[in-house]
Amino acid sequence: MIDFYFWPTPNTFKVAIFLEESELDYTFQIVDLRQQAQFGSQFLKISPNNKIPAIVDHAPEDQGLPLKLFESAAILEYLADKTGRFTATTARQKAEIRQWLHWQMSGIGAAGGRLYQLSSQTNREQMMPAIEVLIEELTRLYRVIDKRLADRPYVAGEDYTIADIALYPWIKCHEHLQQELEDYPHLKRWFGTLSARPAIRRTYAQAHQLTQLATKKTGSIPVTTKKVKNH
Incomplete structure (x- = not known):
């Protein structure tokens, strides 16, 4: 247990x-x-x-x-x-999974978490320059993962793994991160697949x-x- x-x-x-x-x-x-x-x-x-x-x-x-x-x-x-x-059997495959797992942590997770914090501040207007920088970075990161998913069904390749599991909650809250899935067709397809699980x-x-x-x-x-x- x-x-x-x-x-x-x-x-x-x-x-x-x-x-x-x-x-x-x-x-x-x-x-x-x-x-x-x-x-x-x-x-x-x-x-x-x-x-x-x-x-x-x-x-x-x-x-x-x-x-x-x-x-x-x-x-x-x-x-x-x-x-x-939701992992792999070879060192090469595990490395592929883990690099995208840690990309999520240091990228979308870090920027998204900071955006949540700043957006909830009472002095939000004063925070707007920093908020705009974070939105730009999140847009860049969403483009990175959209391109990644252009030629494979899941983040690390052909199989659903912890790299997908880690990313999903941060894509589910895309509206809070000022992102529209219509702008990312491959990511949108991936999101729909996972949402149906x-x-x-x-x-x-x-x-x-x-x-x-x-x-x-x-x-x-x-x-x-x-x-x-x-x-």
């Missing part, structure tokens, strides 16, 4: 998608960022950088103590190695239900738990 520390953000959705796709048994631990639950002492023992997502694997491969892990890319790589799913549809439906549940709670309970038994 895996404890999955979750709040609906693009980076956290990456792990949610993998867990649902791989049919692992896991438990949602909902960390309510509105209540600053990420700064709680118990959560900091799991994620010392006070960021989500994070996991605790109670059945690690070495059969040792529960394994605590944070950072979405590290979690995806760990789970891919653990399950043998049953596991991805389940992931977002579950997240919506759990967020509603957390919203209805009163008091200062920061974590909601829900077990997911996959078959």
Whole structure:
């Protein structure tokens, strides 16, 4: 069983998608960022950088103590190695997957996250020069991935991998990033293919239900738990 520390953000959705796709048994631990639950002492023992997502694997491969892990890319790589799913068998293929995984982290993820932050500031007008720079960079990055997908069905080639899983949540929020998928035909085709996957549809439906549940709670309970038994 895996404890999955979750709040609906693009980076956290990456792990949610993998867990649902791989049919692992896991438990949602909902960390309510509105209540600053990420700064709680118990959560900091799991994620010392006070960021989500994070996991605790109670059945690690070495059969040792529960394994605590944070950072979405590290979690995806760990789970891919653990399950043998959505990865590759050769060093060359794995390198191809991982370079695009880390491209997403340092590119669209970094610029998109910063754009979210600046756009939510009360002094947004003063932030406009920086916001415009970020939008230009995101446009460039969207063009890069659109070109990449022109001659292959998935980011790393012929197979659906963690490179696709990592990218999807940041394309799903394209409107917030001031991007129109009509401008990127190959990316739009890829996005439609992934959006039709049953596991991805389940992931977002579950997240919506759990967020509603957390919203209805009163008091200062920061974590909601829900077990997911996959078959």
